[in-house]
Structures are given as C-alpha cells and as structure tokens.
Amino acid sequence: MSQTAEQHAKPKLVADQDAQSLPAWTYYDQDFFELEREKIFLPAWHLVGHENDLQDVGDYLTFKMYNEIAFVVRGKDGEIRGFHNVCRHRAARMVDGDYGNCGRNLVCPYHAWTYQLDGTLTGVPYLEQYENFDKAEHGLTPVEVDSFAGFVFLRFIPGGPSLKEYLAPVAEEFALYKTKEMKPLRQPGGRLREVNWKNATDNYVDALHIPIAHDGLHGLLGSSYKLTIDRGVHKIFSQVETKQMSLPSNRAYRKILPSVDHLPEDRQHMWTYYKLWPNLMFDFYADQIDFMQFIPLTPTTCILRESAYALDDDRREMKLARYLNIRINRNVNREDKDLIERVQDGMGSLSFAQGPLGTSEICLRHFAKAMREAIPVAKSREKPSADKIREAFNA
Structure with a gap:
C-alpha cells in the first residue's frame, strides 16, 4: 500500500484534544447518560419560567x-416556592401538565392528602390509622428556587454557584431588555426531539451551517454573524440586514419592525443568542425574548422546552413583527430538526468515532472541553471499561 493510501485508511489523529469533538459514544451511551445526570444536571440551575407566568395564587x-x-x-403570601411533585404518602404526582392553577391548596388526587401552598401538610384522611405520625414531618419536599431578572430557576442538588453568579455574564443584557417587566406570549411547553441533548445544543452554536442549511436565516442576517465566549457563556449575534432577502416573511419583518425606545441604536435590529451551561439558550430580539432548553429524556431523545416573553406594546407593527418572528424561527427550527436527526443517525455508525473542530468553532470547542472536565471519561475516544465508568460515578 502506498503512503497516500495508508494516510487515507488511517487518518492521523490531531494531538490537541481541544481540536476534536466529543467522542460519538457519548451521544448514545446509557452509562454516560447516567453520569451526566449525576455530574451535570442535578447540581445545575434550570429555568422553569417567568414570574409573570405565575401571576395568581x-x-x-x-x-x-x-x-x-x-x-x-x-403562594398566598405572593412568594414563589418549589417542591418535588411527589406526595409524601404514596409518591403520587401532585399536579399535572406544563402549567395550571391548583387553587388555594394542593390535594393529592390519589388519597386526598392536602398541602398548603407553602408545602405544609394540613389534611390527612384516616389520620388515626397512621402510628406515631407527625404532619409537620410530612410536608412536600422543597427544591431550591431563586429568581433573576424576572426568571424563575430551580436546582435539585444545592451548592455551587448562586443563581446571581451563574447569570452574571448576561445580567446587563437582561437589564437592557427589561426582562423583569416582560409578560408571556405563550406558556412554556415541550416537543420531542429524537436526538441526544448535546447534539441539539451543539447545533445551536454552530455558525458554519447557517449559510448552507438556513437560506432564510442567512438571507436575514447575512454574513455578519459573530461568536464570543464570556465567562463560559456562548454568544452569537448579528444584525438584521437590509439587503434583498429570499423569503417574504423575512423582508416584511425587517421592514415592519418598529423602534424600541429603551434599546440603543445598535440593538434595534440585532439578533443575539446566548447559550448557558449546560443546556439553556436565550434568544434576544428587539421585539421579544425566547428561551429554549434541551432536556435529556433518554440517551437518544430530548425535550425541546421553550417559551417567549415581551413587553406590553399595542402597536400594530410590533404585533405583526412578533408574528413574523415566530414564522421565521419556525422555519429555522424545522430545518434544524432535520439536521440534528441526520447527525444522531451518524453518531451510531461504526465509521465515526470523533470529528475535527475548526478554529472558528470556538463554542463547540469550549463546550467539549467543559464536558471533558465535568466527566473525564469523555476524553476517551472509545467507551471505557465498566470499571472505569463505575470509578467515574465515585469521582
């Protein structure tokens, strides 16, 4: 075999691991999926919604x-609290759906144990049957909850950075857009994506595919995309351009979008995307703010959970701009769904173990490095032995 043929048969590995993607096995392996639960997701802050999603008792x-x-x-006192959605009697789920109103107390639909909105247990049918029972010891189990700039977060395992520290890199942005005053354009909800959660978040900060796979978005934003990383937060931003655009919705959006008095001139037509560790994204537009989360479901499926918020604005032009924004991004999401499913199909192939990352792919490089630091077995090109996986759980 000639030297050239050998080079094609056995690609030379890049010595610098930072220039390589995460190994393919981490995108479909059940053991790694469980490691992510313990090492990444349970200790992390997770966005639940906005304070104005919870206006009434x-x-x-x-x-x-x-x-x-x-x-x-x-709560009745106006405070927002968080609890495990689990009755302390037989572990039944207490409330249903993505959102709702439970009235002035919480009643388990299984055996009618009744809790106040502060989690206190106050009603137990057949109380006399429970020996040495103290209602004070059987309230709903709380989860840590905090709010920032109007948004409500929770985490299952306390400790680590405070919510204020976690969101410090985007604090000025939240204040600039007056997010605390915003109201929901729709309630938070989710859609299934048949891909690993990392696959979906990788795509969010992959700027190289935009001119190739998103003709409409590329026509709207042109080649002005820029990527930066600030204290671990990925930022992609671009100006909506005035050149001829291929899609009517895009042209109409740029023409109709009215000015927003509290935003500086350079923000009037800027689209800004933020990705926060590990799976939270914010889209900042002059007309509204969106959030997205890719929440792990199985090693090869996740839930795209999302909602949108905006300031009160009765102008006809603003209402139409928001409608067009939704149409534009619906097309982008449909295109991205196809792309990430293509990637997920390839991750399971024997022909693919790892891929190179270009020097401009700074967000993908940064995320892969953060994953390897959080779960060091992700440094292995092939899946480690069962003993190594067990050691990782105890590390």
Whole structure:
C-alpha cells in the first residue's frame, strides 16, 4: 500500500484534544447518560419560567428532568416556592401538565392528602390509622428556587454557584431588555426531539451551517454573524440586514419592525443568542425574548422546552413583527430538526468515532472541553471499561 493510501485508511489523529469533538459514544451511551445526570444536571440551575407566568395564587409551572419531577407555585403570601411533585404518602404526582392553577391548596388526587401552598401538610384522611405520625414531618419536599431578572430557576442538588453568579455574564443584557417587566406570549411547553441533548445544543452554536442549511436565516442576517465566549457563556449575534432577502416573511419583518425606545441604536435590529451551561439558550430580539432548553429524556431523545416573553406594546407593527418572528424561527427550527436527526443517525455508525473542530468553532470547542472536565471519561475516544465508568460515578 502506498503512503497516500495508508494516510487515507488511517487518518492521523490531531494531538490537541481541544481540536476534536466529543467522542460519538457519548451521544448514545446509557452509562454516560447516567453520569451526566449525576455530574451535570442535578447540581445545575434550570429555568422553569417567568414570574409573570405565575401571576395568581395557585398558578404553577412544572419541570421534569430524568426521573425528577418538580413544580413552582405562587403562594398566598405572593412568594414563589418549589417542591418535588411527589406526595409524601404514596409518591403520587401532585399536579399535572406544563402549567395550571391548583387553587388555594394542593390535594393529592390519589388519597386526598392536602398541602398548603407553602408545602405544609394540613389534611390527612384516616389520620388515626397512621402510628406515631407527625404532619409537620410530612410536608412536600422543597427544591431550591431563586429568581433573576424576572426568571424563575430551580436546582435539585444545592451548592455551587448562586443563581446571581451563574447569570452574571448576561445580567446587563437582561437589564437592557427589561426582562423583569416582560409578560408571556405563550406558556412554556415541550416537543420531542429524537436526538441526544448535546447534539441539539451543539447545533445551536454552530455558525458554519447557517449559510448552507438556513437560506432564510442567512438571507436575514447575512454574513455578519459573530461568536464570543464570556465567562463560559456562548454568544452569537448579528444584525438584521437590509439587503434583498429570499423569503417574504423575512423582508416584511425587517421592514415592519418598529423602534424600541429603551434599546440603543445598535440593538434595534440585532439578533443575539446566548447559550448557558449546560443546556439553556436565550434568544434576544428587539421585539421579544425566547428561551429554549434541551432536556435529556433518554440517551437518544430530548425535550425541546421553550417559551417567549415581551413587553406590553399595542402597536400594530410590533404585533405583526412578533408574528413574523415566530414564522421565521419556525422555519429555522424545522430545518434544524432535520439536521440534528441526520447527525444522531451518524453518531451510531461504526465509521465515526470523533470529528475535527475548526478554529472558528470556538463554542463547540469550549463546550467539549467543559464536558471533558465535568466527566473525564469523555476524553476517551472509545467507551471505557465498566470499571472505569463505575470509578467515574465515585469521582
């Protein structure tokens, strides 16, 4: 075999691991999926919604991740609290759906144990049957909850950075857009994506595919895309351009979008995307703010959970701009769904173990490095032995 043929048969590995993607096995392996639960997701802050999703007493939002189920609720005293969505009697789920209103107390639909909105257990049918029973010891189990700039977060395992520290890199952005005053354009909800969660978040910060796979978005934003990383937060931003665009919705959006008084001139037509560790994204537009999360479901499926918020604005032009924004991004999401499914199909192939990352792919490089630091077995090109995986759980 000639030297050239040998080079094609056995590609030379890049010595610098930072220039390589995460290994393919981490995108479909069940053991790695469980490691992610323990090392990444349970200790992390997770966005549940906005304070204005919970305007009335008894309004709640639910959140589900792996086998953990939780909800946040507006109490009679106006406070927002979070609890595991689990009755302390027989573990029945307390509230249903993505959102709702439970009234002025919480009643388990299985045996009618009744809790106040602060989690206190106050009603137990057949109380006399329970020996040495103390209602004070059987309230709903709380989860840590905090709010920032109007957004409500929870985490299942306390410790680590505070919510304020976690969101510090985007604090100025939130204030600039007045997110605390925003109201929901729709309630948070989810859609199934048949891909690993990392596959979906990788695509979010992959700028190289935009001119190839998103003709409409590329026509709207042109080649002005820029990528930066600030204290671990990935930022992609671009100006909506005035050149001829291929899609009518895009042209109409750029023409109709009215000015927003509290935003500086350079933000009037800027689209900005933020990705925060590990799976949270914010889209900042002059007309509205969106959030997206890719929440792990199985090693090869996830839930795209999302919602949108905006300031009160009765102008006809603003209402139409928001409608067009939704149409534009619906097309982008449909195109991305096809792309990430193509990637997920390839991750399971014997022909693919790892891929190179270009020097401009700074966000993908940064994320892969953060994953290897959080779960060091991700440094291995092939799946490690069962003993190595067990050691990783105890590390």
